[in-house]
Amino acid sequence: MKFVVKYVVWIIAVVVFLCGCEVQHKQVINTQPGDGRYDSEFPSSSISESLDKISESVKRLDCLAFYATYHFDPAEHIQRNQLTEELISHKSKGKTISNESVSGTATIIYNLNNLVGMVTCAHVIDFPDTVFTYSDDSIKALIAVSFIVKQQMFVTGLPDGDAVKVVAMDKIKDIALLSKRINSDNESVNVLNYPVGKTALFEWGSVVYIVGYPLGNLMVTRALVSNPGRSKKGSFLTDALYNPGISGSPVFAIKDGVPNLEWVGMASATAASNLVVVKPEKDAEVLQAGNQPYRGNLFLEKVKLINYGVTYSISIEEIAIFIRKNQTLLKSLGFDFEMYFK
Numbered sequence: 001m002k003f004v005v006k007y008v009v010w011i012i013a014v015v016v017f018l019c020g021c022e023v024q025h026k027q028v029i030n031t032q033p034g035d036g037r038y039d040s041e042f043p044s045s046s047i048s049e050s051l052d053k054i055s056e057s058v059k060r061l062d063c064l065a066f067y068a069t070y071h072f073d074p075a076e077h078i079q080r081n082q083l084t085e086e087l088i089s090h091k092s093k094g095k096t097i098s099n100e101s102v103s104g105t106a107t108i109i110y111n112l113n114n115l116v117g118m119v120t121c122a123h124v125i126d127f128p129d130t131v132f133t134y135s136d137d138s139i140k141a142l143i144a145v146s147f148i149v150k151q152q153m154f155v156t157g158l159p160d161g162d163a164v165k166v167v168a169m170d171k172i173k174d175i176a177l178l179s180k181r182i183n184s185d186n187e188s189v190n191v192l193n194y195p196v197g198k199t200a201l202f203e204w205g206s207v208v209y210i211v212g213y214p215l216g217n218l219m220v221t222r223a224l225v226s227n228p229g230r231s232k233k234g235s236f237l238t239d240a241l242y243n244p245g246i247s248g249s250p251v252f253a254i255k256d257g258v259p260n261l262e263w264v265g266m267a268s269a270t271a272a273s274n275l276v277v278v279k280p281e282k283d284a285e286v287l288q289a290g291n292q293p294y295r296g297n298l299f300l301e302k303v304k305l306i307n308y309g310v311t312y313s314i315s316i317e318e319i320a321i322f323i324r325k326n327q328t329l330l331k332s333l334g335f336d337f338e339m340y341f342k
Contacts, residue, residue: 038253040205045258056190060156060213061106065127069096069146074135078142105212105248111189120248122176168326175322197262199315202228212249240311265313
């Protein structure tokens, strides 16, 4: 009888202990929600539906600039301050037409009365008006001068209409607003419809999502915020893997759990270092494979080496300030951003 009583007591003690463990476990995993900050832990539920919706308003942007280049004899020692239309006409040895292309990302933030508005980075669409090329022997001797003669911008996935135009641009802030008049009020042009966030709510390790077109492919990448508050103007740093084409991609953060995504900024630039490489006169694919000496001319070329994992982003606050500063101009062109940026 005593054995039975002890056995029952032992079972009760074990049950109480396990119940105590279960209560403690629940206390650990149920963190207190609603702190008003951006989440620093990965979401416990899927955000695929939200990202799919975001991707409908994110478009690939391709920019093409055409240049007319006039070539000079280095022996003429033509200097930059001497250039006139008459001198170019008489002294140039020939004229060639070339083009430069840049790809980036644009986000649709306006669609009303057949007018579509998109935001991107200024450096994606900002080509130099004039390019000077100097002789190796003398920096003062011009051997060529190039003038931009035409620039075109293409945004994939938009209905037919007028050409894409630059409405406003701030080269220092690296923000630009583009517009396009479409032929009809097309409901398939989806506007980014997410709340505008505050970068002041960032903390070390806040999780962000970037949706854009690196290397021309629609992709989403996840990154962590570092050194929040590094800039009083709200620009922030993440460990996103930057590739050409991601410039202009919108950045999102989750506040107090899924599906509370907020638009917090736009990816703009990465850290890079300059590297000088030796190139053969002919293209590499033309050369024969195998270990054999190359007897042609060699050339030096400066290339940029991306430091992956260091991406700078423009804050949503700066984008809002940019819109407000150009409010008069935008209203004259038919835009009304008061319903979005307040």
